[in-house]
Amino acid sequence: MEIGLLGSLSAHEQETSVVPSAAKPRQVLALLALQAGRVVTVPTLIEELWGDHPPRSATTTLQTYVLQLRRRIAEALGDRPGCSAKDILTTHHGGYLLEVQPGNIDVHEFERQAGLGRAALHAGDDRTASLLLGQALALWRGPALVDVQIGRVLEIEALRLQEARLGALEGRIGADLRLGRHTDLLSELTVLSARHPMHEGLHAQFMIAQYRAGRAWQALETYRRLRGTLDAELGLEPSPRIQQLHQSILVADPRLSHDLDAERLELDRLVG
Numbered sequence: 001m002e003i004g005l006l007g008s009l010s011a012h013e014q015e016t017s018v019v020p021s022a023a024k025p026r027q028v029l030a031l032l033a034l035q036a037g038r039v040v041t042v043p044t045l046i047e048e049l050w051g052d053h054p055p056r057s058a059t060t061t062l063q064t065y066v067l068q069l070r071r072r073i074a075e076a077l078g079d080r081p082g083c084s085a086k087d088i089l090t091t092h093h094g095g096y097l098l099e100v101q102p103g104n105i106d107v108h109e110f111e112r113q114a115g116l117g118r119a120a121l122h123a124g125d126d127r128t129a130s131l132l133l134g135q136a137l138a139l140w141r142g143p144a145l146v147d148v149q150i151g152r153v154l155e156i157e158a159l160r161l162q163e164a165r166l167g168a169l170e171g172r173i174g175a176d177l178r179l180g181r182h183t184d185l186l187s188e189l190t191v192l193s194a195r196h197p198m199h200e201g202l203h204a205q206f207m208i209a210q211y212r213a214g215r216a217w218q219a220l221e222t223y224r225r226l227r228g229t230l231d232a233e234l235g236l237e238p239s240p241r242i243q244q245l246h247q248s249i250l251v252a253d254p255r256l257s258h259d260l261d262a263e264r265l266e267l268d269r270l271v272g
Contacts, residue, residue: 001073001088003033003105007141009148013088021073023149024049027042030148032089032098034157036232037103041095048153049158050165066096107161110139114168126175133172137158140165170201177205182212197229200242211249219249 001018004010009030011018031048033041041046046058055061070085077083090097104109117132144161145154169192176185188207196202204227210219223238223246230236236241247255 001100001104003036006106006110006144007028013073014078014080016076018069018072018076020068022068025068026148027151027154028062028065029069030150031154031157032096032147033100033105036098036100036108037102037117039092039095039097040126044153045096048151051152059241066091068074070186106139107144110136110168111164113139114164117168117171120246121171121175128135128174130172130179134173136168137165137172146223150166165204166199167197170205173202173205177208177212182209186213187210193226196209198207198233198241200226203244207245207249208256216252218251220246223249 001011001014003012009019009026011029011033019029027048031045032122042062043058043210045062046054049062050058066089070089073085075089077085088099089152089232090099091164100110113132117136118184119127120126120129120132145164150158173185178184185205186209189202189209193206194203203222207219207222210216210222225240226242227238238246258267
């Protein structure tokens with residue numbers, strides 16, 4: 001089975017979709033897919049579906065949803081020998097488990113490639129890191145679980161995935177900056193800074209890219225906008241590292257220039 005969670009929910013067995021149209025069975029499938037290969041307990045599934053107010057029939061209703069999913073899987077399997085829906089969506093003591101190869105789920109593939117990309121970053125191999133992290137990010141088709149009604153459990157998972165996506169994005173942009181691709185990054189960082197108006201890491205990278213592209217005044221304007229947003233929304237000043245970057249731009253600190261010998265200086269940790 002091929003499963004996509006990084007965007008709209010998709011699940012195909014032999015090119016046939018097994019995604020139900022009803023909201024709660026979709027929630028069950030999404031949670032089982034995120035935890036593929038591990039048992040998801042009945043209490044966890046009930047918490048996801050109904051929060052603190054499950055109906056008296058919650059366990060029975062959950063069983064009905066599982067049966068609906070198995071029916072769709074069975075229809076997709078057709079006459080495939082040696083495999084049944086119960087072999088794919090299995091019942092265990094106290095819960096259910098979805099048997100899917102990790103490489104067939106986009107979340108697992110994203111995490112695998114992002115992990116390799118981070119290892120390349122730590123090894124100082126920016127070219128490989130940029131490639132691997134770029135491949136990981138290309139798996140995203142939109143916000144995770146964008147068309148799934150999410151409860152308490154899936155909400156936490158969606159937030160975790162969003163943070164992982166931002167981390168991979170910062171790492172890839174940092175590698176690209178060290179590779180001298182600052183001009184190519186300007187349009188992307190313009191969009192990202194607008195989407196994440198209080199994200200200091202992305203703003204620091206944007207300021208570096210602008211400065212290296214000969215747009216110091218724009219870098220100072222990016223800082224001013226970030227500072228104004230933080231003050232208006234949280235009553236906070238930018239962190240010391242962003243203030244340091246701002247001061248370095250004001251005095252045209254030579255360490256900010258794209259210089260391969262200077263790329264590993266402490267100041268450049270601002271950009272990944």
